[in-house]
Amino acid sequence: MPSWLHPQSHWFVLAVATLVALSATPVVRALAVRLGVVARPTARSMHRVPVPHVGGLAIFAGFVAAVAVSLGWEDRDVVAVLLGGVVMLAVGLADDLWDLPPLVKLAGQVAAALTAVAAGVRIEVLTNPLGLFTASGADDLLVLGAWGVPLTVLWIVAVSNVINLIDGLDGLAAGIASIAALTVLVAALQTGQPMEVVLLMAALAGSTLGFLPYNFNPAKIFMGDTGALFIGYTLATVSVVGLLKSAAAVALAVPIMVLALPIADTALAILRRLQAGRPVMAADRDHLHHRLIRMGFSHRDAVLVMYLITAWLALGAVAVAEGNLLQGLLIVVTLAASVHLVARKLLEWNRQRPRRLGN
Template identity: 40%
Template sequence: MPFFLLATIGAVVAFGVTAVATVLVRRAALRWAWTDAPDGHRKLHSVVTPSAGGIAIFAGAAGATAFVLWAAGQAGLGGAAGLHPIAYVGALAMVAVGAYDDVHGMGFKPKFAVEVLVAYALLHGGYRIDLSALPFIGSDVYLGALYSIPLTILWVVGVINAVNLIDGIDGLASGVVAIAFASMALAFGIRGDLTLVLVALVFVGALAGFLVHNFNPASIFMGDSGSLFLGYVLAVYTLSSPANSDPALAPVVPLLALGFPLLDTSLSMARRVAERRGMFAADRDHIHHRMADRMSVPKAVAALYLVSAGFGMLAVVASSTGGVGVAMTVAAAVALAAGLIVRLGYVRLPYDSPQLVEVDPNASAPASVTRPPDVAAPDVPAAGAPEDEDAEQVPDLAPHYG
């Protein structure tokens, strides 16, 4: 079976199964009160909405993935030989924990403990960040493990929670994760890893099937069953194969592909440290909250899709270039992130933007000049009056035009 035909079939199957399963999960959620109520603050939806949509995403992605990996093996494309069973066990654990939280509620500590546990288990399946290209590590296995193990666990747990944090408005998390999978599929496709391309396209199809029901106004949310599962799968996916021929540059590609959720997570951590709040305390100051305050939810989501696509394209470029090219893509990503941070007011520039004043063209002269309340008008001597030589001379700082 040709690769492109197999990829198309896998994506279509994932789309269809997820779209149908979402309807069934929504009915069950309404029947058994697996719902999420608005609070007028952080939760921006207007009506009680079914949750646990991640179960439908899991059903569509798991079924279609099993099919395409089997078919890929039959077609001689590698099949499931490169995937370790422990990755599937971790995915099941994340879905189960997330679904329990959606239905019954669960504190952050037990969820965090499970995240660390599944991240550690991945190490036994061979999933880890390779640091052997660093000069101070080289072939030293013990020194490599000393740094690789904590960084791998941090990466897996960080990506899981990054996806969870952006799941705040209709359609955002599902669309951003689909864009990240698509960009990583391009990166791995350039490297010739067709099996990983198939897996990514299956998830793109599944997320598109869910997005039909999840885009604003959403009829169902993915809940933690979706965000924890998708974050875990993304983390495993990025650890499955190097995305650049140079091992030292390979970690840059997933960092760029997940640029938006990682940026939002970094801002959240910095904000909570500055405010001396708990690191995992909820708030309403995420990037998507500020965007939704400035425009409608669909426009905010579309704008953040474009931001995510920008990071994703930089990841694709970084996957197929050398050191200088990677440095340029990183610089472009930093500029994109900085522009978003400044535009949303997280950081204020050291100057005030000019204010435009409408002037009536029929008026001969302004009756008065309005000054900011914190600026006092300078003392101007009356016409013909002598100047006080001892008075402080105030330079004329007003701009002159024409």
């Protein structure tokens, strides 16, 4: 039997998750239409017709099916990830169905994170390149002790919301999540992280890729908070598992780098709302993807631009996983400079566009 057909091959897991999500998505869509679970256009919506949502259920189905055939339910870390994932999925589903108040939604996200922490997913040490404040005999590690619990909860809730907030255009969150999961998978292989990290990321990448054909513009179904929160939660918790098993700084550095675009978008949104005296969780139409649309990009082109930037950041993250600290810093600086250059060129194009149209 070819190696890629082995149940614990990441290629096999990727294929199973993709096929299950691809098959489950039209079923979930039909059920959502029948039950009237649709996202209706609002003043801040980018779509103009009602679109079924809760597509995250298909993503979850693909993920769980792939995990079941490859890892089973005996591994403690896998069970921990899934327990909190079910809670996070329920929070997202409840929000999609009943539009939960922001504080209730946040409390649910914290509960999901605490479920994972209680089951053993916890940031216990961080790489400390300066060697400060470390325990005896751990010159390169910063031992967190009790601080690991709130830090882990903050990390899980933050990444979950980063993916949720970027889910503003057809296919945007699913595509970025696919790139991020594949990047973490490659980095885990490079750095010798446990096979469960590799397989969990393969399951997540496959389930989002299987969902994407139905979600790309024009979307036939949205993932909703059901999918976005679950995806962000899974990226966050599996990264922590990688850190637990290998104590490799790249376990957290890689997802931070590859998600730099939605992280920056979230940070700007928070600052923007604070400056305006508005609630931090209040929605608006001033995210990066909205700005690209206003600059004249089509819906699809705006998504593809953000895919390309994320893919470029992913290449940098993979390079960082292979290199040392100095190489990593050089790559980060190069990436920042290139993204800044692209942003400037886009702004220049936007300023010149009216003149070109007038000629």
